[in-house]
Amino acid sequence: MPSLLRAVSIAFACTALVATTTAQASYAYYVGKDLTEDGSVMVGGTGEEVSSHWLEIVPAKDHPADATITVGVTGDAVIPGELIEIPQVAHTFRYMQMAYTDFEGFPPPLTNGGVNEHQVAVRDIWAPSRQELVDMTPRPQRGLQYSDLARIVMERARTAREGVEIIGDLIAKHGFATYGGNTHLIADPNEGWVVWEFAGGQGLWVAERLGGDDVRVLYPGGIGEIPTDLDDNPDYLASDNFISFAVAQGWFDPAAGKPFNVQHVYGDQSIRDYRDPGIKLMSPAAMEAATRAMAPVSEADLLERVRDPRVVDDDSGYGQLVSLRSDLSDPDLIRVWNAPTGSVAAPFNVWWLGVEDVPMEYAQHRYLTKDSAATFLNPDYQMQEATRFAGRTFKRVMYSACSAPDELLPPVTKMLTAFEQETRGDLSWIERTARTMIASGDREAARALLTHYAGTRALAALDMGDTMADALDAYTRLVSGRRAPQGSAINTFDPTVNCLADGDPDVPEAANVRD
Known part of the structure; x- marks a missing residue:
């Protein structure tokens, strides 16, 4: 796209992240077990943060009955908050993750997720809420933030669905602290779930199930149309107030006969289609199509997608891929492919x-x-x-x-x-x-x-x-x-240009995308 349109699209992304400087985000890939070469569920992704990243393998631990953990954000966050203590469980599982240190007001070390000993994999992806929800978020806000939730799911969940239920229960009991909204992709050897947690301090969240024939690429995270009757629906979970709060705010009218589109109702109103937000050189929808075309997808295939230069650049802090296998004989053999920086x-x-x-x-x-x-x-x-x-x-x-x-x-x-x-x-x-x-x-x-x-x-x-x-x-x-440098400022708050995909902002988009 022309440089002005590209700048506008990136500006929308930065606004959606409720940040005053850079747009820090993450990418996630899900490939269902019916589409993979070995019958595994595959999860891949990148972490897009400026700070250093490093690999950690966290052992399983037993905790005393009165143990607590500190969660939340500080007064330095874009939406200021206060840290709180919540109870720790008696036993936490072994897991592997990439850790990093810097997101303003979010205490380090932070994580986008990883995989635990029960083959529950987690990816964190930015997913901005509509401005009204951001505005009504309490100051100071209290609750668990995106990294807390990713870590706790790895520590406690035995299945992907249980991971969703853990997130919902924690938000209901302790609240959600946010920079503007977030999703988590959670998967196990049978299925995946996209969980969207919203700003606003109302405890709003919704989750959509991904099956064996699904491919999902998230950047940003999001969920589209859902049924309004969520009770006993095996493919969706949500907070009790999810539909009723939208009706009360006038954001959704059941009598109008239109479907409930989560992105349109609760998401950032500048992003009408989270599958084609116009931010990277290749949209999530196009990446989904390219991934599906590879079926049956091998690990080598998905590694190729995760490192595609149209979406991976200097913003990418690391790359990751895990195959979740129902026939795995022992948790010690859970295998992760990990790139130490942009893959x-x-x-x-x-x-x-x-x-x-x-x-x-x-x-x-x-x-x-x-x-x-x-x-x-x-x-x-x-x-x-x-x-x-x-x-x-x-x-x-x-x-x-x-x-x-x-x-x-x-x-x-x-x-x-x-x-x-x-x-x-x-x-x-x-x-x-x-x-x-x-x-x-x-x-x-x-x-x-x-x-x-x-x-x-x-x-x-x-x-x-x-x-x-x-x-x-x-x-x-x-x-x-x-x-040699022509200017005097070594650091920039502007979104970076993807030089490896010929991402010159002064050249139309068609010329920027390699075949």
Whole structure:
């Protein structure tokens, strides 16, 4: 689209996020089990946050009867709030996630989700509410925010539907704290659910079931038409006041005979179609069609979609994919593909829930971590900080490739996909061996094998990244030429331009999209 229209679309996105600076969001993909190569439910996504990201495997824990957790937002949030304490459950499950540190007024560490030992996967996606709901949100607001809900679902849910019920129960008891509205995509080996939580302090939420033949891409999150009679409907869940509150506000008239479209009634009124919001170079609807066309979808196929340069750029903090399998023999073998930063220029490494530790090169570093520029390093982290950081390495690859994307992105992509294909070639014997060890009673040996392979492979990926960064640096110095900054401001609050998809804002959209 022309630069003015692109600017207007991005401005709508920023307004929808109720933010005064950048539009921070996330992408999510769902592919039903009837459309995948191995019969699994596949969930993929990206986290779009500025701050550093790192991989965590959180062990299962038992908690005392009087244990509590702190949830909510602070007075620094766009909609100011107060932190509250809520009860913790007696036992929380093991889970894997990417953590990050920075969203204004939302205490770190934060998460967009991950997967737990019961194969319940969670993705968080921005989903703005209509302005009237934002305006009526209490100041200060109290309740659980998006990261709290994602984490608690991983800690407590045994199925996707139970995850929805947990969210609904928590909001009813403790409230929802928000920057303007949010969705969660929750899935298990049988189905998925999209849960939309709204601003306003009214406890409004609704959830739609996704089945085996569904493909859903969310950016922003959203739900369209739903029936008005939600009682005992297996495909929908909602707060008790969901329909009645809209009627009371005059936003929906049952007598008019029109369907109840959640986006039109409760969503940001500038986004009439959440499946085609006109923000990225490729709409969620187009991405859904491209994904469905791949059926039966393999992990390699969905990795290709998740790293598509038309939607993955410098905004993307990491990439993730998990296959949820009904025939999985043991939770230690739950497998996650994870890219340490934007996957358009970073490899997906394989991790299992049975992995016991993550190499320090993939753990937390000060690069882009909140408050690093204003604080000194905790001596306890000196050795970890002295290591290379995968997030920074592959950012170098991305920025170098941006200098000449037509020439440099294709070989980068080929190297990344070839590395992942090499990893896939090992998965059968690694998992077969681990299963045999577990069946013989030697879980410790199985976990040691998974930890060794995942860690060794991740370090091999980082070595490749260093080689790629050095080669690209030499290329830009000798061939394409380096361009020094022309301005004086290294940081920007403006939405970034996707250089790797030729996203020049002064060029019409048709010329920006690669085939």
